[in-house]
Amino acid sequence: MLNKEIFVEDPTKKSIPNLGVAKVGEPTDDAGWAVLEYELKSFVCEGAYAQGLDRILSSYVAQGGSSQPAAWVSGFYGSGKSHLVRVLEYLWRDLELADGSTARGLVRTPQPVTDVLRELSILASRNGGLWSAAGTLGAGAGSVRLAFLSIILGAAGLPTDLAPARCVMWLQDEGLFETVQADIASRGLDWEMVLENMYVSELGEAILAAKPGWAASPDMAREQIHNQFPQPDDISLSDTIKTVEHVLRQMSDTVGKLPCALVVLDEMQQFINEDPDRAQQVQLLVEACSSGFDGLLMIVATGQAALQTTAVLQKLIDRFAVQVQLSDTDVDAVIREVVLRKRSEAVPALEQVLEKQAGEIDRQLGGAVIAPSASDEKYLVPDYPLLPSRRRFWEHVLRSVDKAGKAGQLRSQLRVVHEANRVVADSPVGTVVAADFIYDEKSADMLQTGVLLREIEQLIKGERSQGPEGELRSRVLALVFLISQLSREGFADTGVRATEQHIADLLVDDLSGAGPRLRAEVPKVLEQLHAESKLLKVDEEYFLQTQAGQEWAKDFRNRRASFLSDSTRISHARDSTFRDAMTRVVPRSRQHGVSKTPRTVEMSFSDVAPKVDVSIPVWVRTGWDLAEKQFSDLASSGSTDSPLIFVYLPKVDADALAGALADLEAAEETLATRSRPNTDEGVSARKAMESTREMARQKVAGHVSDVLRQSIVVQSGGNRIAEPDLSRALATAADRSIDRLYLKFREGDHTGWATVWTRAVEGNENCLEAVSHKGPTASHPVCKAILAAVGPAGTSGNDLRKKFESPEYGWPRDAVHAGLAALVLATELNAEENGQPVSARQLKPNAVGKLTFRRETKAVPLSTRLAVQQVLIESEISLEKNEEAAACTLLLQRLTDLAAAAGGPAPLPAPPSTAFLDPLKGLKGNELVSAVHEHREAIRTAVAEWRAAATLKQDRLVNFSKAQRLVAHLPNSDDQIVQELRSVQDNRQLLQSPDPVGPIILTAADTLRTALNAQLTRYNQAVATALTHLADDESWAVLNNAQQEQLLSKHELAPVETPALGTADQVLAAVESRPLSSWNDRIDAVDAQLGRLREAAARLFEPTAFKITPPSAMLRSELEVEAYIEHLRKQMLTELQQHKSLIV
Known part of the structure; x- marks a missing residue:
């Protein structure tokens, strides 16, 4: 039986119409419809694909009629996101193909998805039917909303540009569309071209013909089109929603109701492209769509990353509440279903062959991380003609050589596996795809991205042209190249090495007989290629050599030889390596007792015993410094009370360790001293040297581990610590030394x-x-x-x-x-x-x-x-x-x-x-x-006396201040009171008993009270006299009481009431308000106040009276007097001609 006979579809006759690339959108030609039919039939509705469909559709049905959350489909590049959402769109509206088949009939959906699709149809029957739109937002689009509308308009059969689309929708609303379109056709013009150039085309004339009076002339019609349907640079969010609703109502199959609508926006993440402003616009747009349209419109977007992975996408989490994540396992399921599916009747025969060749399968890549395991058994038949271990090798190679982020893409693997099937299709069952097949499939891509150097490619290609023996040499070189691309760091290390065993394993294609033959031939080929300097051998591994690589290798060999000839350098590198290793093993601190008091541990490599201080000393000696017996004697000679810990690192594989250190030092020196290359060959040579350094580092680590594993820990005094490993031995010794x-x-x-x-x-x-x-x-x-x-x-x-x-x-x-x-x-x-x-x-x-x-x-x-x-x-x-x-x-x-x-x-x-x-x-x-x-x-x-004095002090100080203020207002004749107060001051008698200040206050107050009353009497008498004179004044007599009171108040001519003078404080307030000496001035001013008051009364009595002020003059004779009087007389007579009366 041949391999092609076990497949459901013969790989030699089958092709992949879309080359593994799905694009959303409506097909436009027969080829496109054929691709769509293939995509629907080949869609594997399992795993995350089925769960994603179910989650999206169930969310829509559950939320229909309320706010409709959007969905986000994420997965690595090429994971089948576009395929999933394209199938979703056609399942949504159950697209009918030319042969009468439908999307839901072609896709094999699990029962949950079938059920929810039925619920969707029921919901659509209650509303305006089913409608969908799909497309990719252009990364260069200037406006998010215009790009979104372009997809909506295109799906509705409208122009994708907003201005012509609005024009078409207006024509439809006005009932003019068919008439205008027929007019344009009758003129022999293309309708789409006319719309594209509608501002200068015959469209205006056609509209004017269909609707006379719409414009005054054809030119005015074109201007009307420009004004009514302008081409915007952007559109507001509210206008966007209105336009979408207009389209939905046109697409509805029930008047007055909106359809159940789906909008697919493929590659949304690429469109946003870490732009926070664009992400904000998308957020607002999605929010408006989710909360509008009666909850009947759902947006589904795709992106490589989950929303939580980037700061920009995190802003969209609340809007895209439905999230679907695709993974590697989903890709594997698709590949097994689409290109590796076997005929059920052929499976028993295949199982029998594989079981017979189990020995060969299980020995593949022995010792590698990706070697066969028990879990591979269930995948042997589904993955055939690929061995599971070989598939894992391919996956790691694809990721390592990937420069465009497409390593795990479904589309790439579909094509590669399909081509692999075709290669072995005519071979008997039991022939599997050799691992070097991936080189031929990807060499062109690797050349383009710079992973594969032209010199290496020519070397591999040149060997292949040398006949059968050259074919094997070429395949060996190809595998050496592929293996060299694999990572050796941490968990990414596959453990696959370019050794005789692994290369031979990967070349095996015929499980029944190729293994022994290749394991005999491959070592010879490797030695030949090494002898021809086409390969470099390091220990058991082989590396490709370019001309640049040979120069780097020569530099490396020279430096290695120099290192090995210098015992001082070897000793220094060895000690430094052990010191670094012990630093990772020796505990930095330990917790002591129930209080967990920290105790530090210090390590020493000195030739002299370290000093004991507050830390626990660990003294490390090596077998390169003294023999084990010398070490034991040294440790035993120490005091049993000393906390000193002795550690012995034995001399194990000294030459191998020196060689590994030489490799590491030489590689690091070569990398550090040679200038960074700027050619592909030089870059490859440097990368090879970096691999040499990494291998040397691993070898050194292995030798050091061997030494540490055989190390000895002894407490001072000779007590040897027995623990399974060095770390625990040191911890035990440290705890004992702490005690x-x-x-x-x-x-x-x-x-x-x-x-x-x-x-x-x-x-x-x-x-x-x-x-x-x-x-x-x-x-x-x-x-x-x-x-x-x-x-x-x-x-x-x-x-x-x-x-x-x-x-x-x-x-x-x-x-x-x-x-x-x-x-x-x-x-x-x-x-x-x-x-x-x-x-x-x-x-x-x-x-x-x-x-x-x-x-x-x-x-x-x-x-x-x-x-x-x-x-x-x-x-x-x-x-x-x-x-x-x-x-x-x-x-x-x-x-x-x-x-x-x-x-x-x-x-x-x-x-x-x-x-x-x-x-x-x-x-x-x-x-x-x-x-x-x-x-x-x-x-x-x-305490009692001083506290009382302190209390009395406050009151007495207040009274003393009061006495000083009163005495300050006394007439000069009261010198006796002043002397008494001065005596209290000078003799510091303030706190004496009885109080010396109280009598002074009383006497001063009495004196001031008498003097103040006398001054008040004098003043009131002067005011009374003035008021008597005022009563005789003719002008005063004619004034009413209100006018008189006003003038008296204004000129302050009134008797003063006697203030309260009953206490010393009241007397003090009175004299401080108006001192005694000021009353004389006030009494003297009464006459002047009377004069001003009379003048004011005269003005009130005779409003036109004019005041004349005689001019000042110095008169020395009778003649001057008479002249002055005559001058004043004339002045007064002149003024009398102008005024009724005069005031002089």
């Missing part, structure tokens, strides 16, 4: 020290219960050690922390802080900052280091503490339990402040003496508490 270094750590190892601190600063005497201690504070091991460490002159917090955080203690800082806080609270220690006491409640973690701690030397009985507490309470000092010492320090400051407040500058007495407090100021802690107790009566007396 050696910090012998007393267990005393302070507890998780409750933070709680002890919190309780201590809150004043809780039982704070140590948080670390399970209920005895006296000083008896806890931590507190006991801290007390012992505090010197007679005191010790700083920093010194205490340094001591107890270092070996042999190594306590957590929380333990040291909490121990200090508990001791201060228990008055076992005093804490000070800059000489000032700090209570337990005042302690701050970040300030402990700056404090000085002193031990208490004097005990204070309870009775003394109680008596001192009473003094403190009377002195209004707030007090916390067990903080009498700190409160006493505040008491001293309070007494000093009270003394200052009890006196002051004259007239106050001097502040009282605080000399009796001087002996107390140098004391602290319990000594200060005892001293306060001894002076408690003196302190009580001082």
